[in-house]
Amino acid sequence: MVAPLLIALGVSPVLAVSAVAIGHPWASSTGGMALALRLLAEITHYTPEALFPASALLLGLSILLTGLAVAFLLGQKQQWWRVLITSCVVAAAHYLLGVSGMLSLAALISAVIGFTVGAWLSRKPREASRTKAPLNPALVAGLIAYGILVVIMLVVSVFPPLNRVLSPIVWTLQFPSVATANGVVTPAESGYLFHIFTHPGVLILITIALSLLAFRIYPAIPALDLKKSLKVTMKSGVPAALGTLFMIGLSTTMEHAGMTQALAKSLSALVGGVYPLFAPVIGVIGSFATGSNVNSNVLFGALQKEVAILVGASPVVILAAQTTGGSMGSMIAPAKLAVGTSTSSVKGHEGDVLRITLPICLAIAMIIGLVTLLIS
DSSP: HHHHHHHTTTTOOHHHHHHHHHGGGGGGGTHHHHHHHHHHHHHTTHHHEEEEEEEHHHHHHHHHHHHHHHHHHHOOGGGHHHHHHHHHHHHHHHHHHHTOOOOOGHHHHHOOOOOOOHHHHOOOOOOOOOOOOOOOOHHHHHHHHHHHHHHHHHHHOHHHHHHHHHOOOEOOOOOOOOOOOOOOEOOOEEEOOOOOTTOOOHHHHHHHHHHHHHHHHHHOOOOOHHHHHHHHHHHHHHHHHHHHHHHHHHHHHHHTTTHHHHHHHHHHHHHHHHHHHHHHHHHHHHHHSSHHHHHHHHHHHHHHHHHHHHHTOHHHHHHHHHHHHHHHGGGGGHHHHHHHHHHTTTTTEEEHHHHHHHHHHHHHHHHHHHHHHHOO
């Protein structure tokens, strides 16, 4: 959606797609109800709240670096000070929202704040008269749905008494101890704790129900074709869900069979104490190979934790580098680039876009790796 707007402003299609690919990844860890960070926490047996502060620090750095990269790419390097101010505001808002209990909305709200600050910094004198354009019904519907979601998340997150009542209601499965032929033993433990009334998926279902009710009441929104909407959702959601499911199965099998530990020992012996420098690059490779930060975290999260323990680094910081690198990998993932080029006139020119985004991605990953090495 953004690339065609840049093209309309006179930016070449390849540069437009490249700029969007570079600019969007920072929010993939905590965007989408923080699914990528939540799955990383589940795979590595931490809580999302424990992983968030270090992740927010590295993601804040990536906000600045990707913003500057886009400005230079589009020939707007004189705007560096606006990028710097906006990046600091977004990073600070992202961190404060996350640590205050609104992890699922941290990326969304901080992005809105950043857009507002950026627009204010770039404002021009008002014209004497301005014609008001009618509101697009699709835009109104989107605002209503997102508004309901934001309100629900705020109510659940901001009011501790309500959260204390809803959070203990969980569902889980018990798994027995498992031993391999090589003597690797996985003790008996509980599976994923599904918090029924505070899980983002359940809150989204509640949002859908309330949105449909609001659409029926609000006369400006045309009647919805629910069957078509469900078909489109299933077509786009099922492949992603299956991919994530199989990645979780692969990661769990590798960990229970001792494969993750064996790889971790080899990596720790190979690079030793400088391993944190390369932790974000592994996240990048995961996103490039699997197409998403979610799958990268699931595939390499346990491995990164094991190596961190072996080399004496902070596992929390290394996992923060993993999800930040996974976010950056989105700008070179073939599946993501294909989506970007398909919305413009450069479909089939993914290689041209990759030639621009790849060096920027690797440069940012190495800078984040250096910071990871210093703080881990």
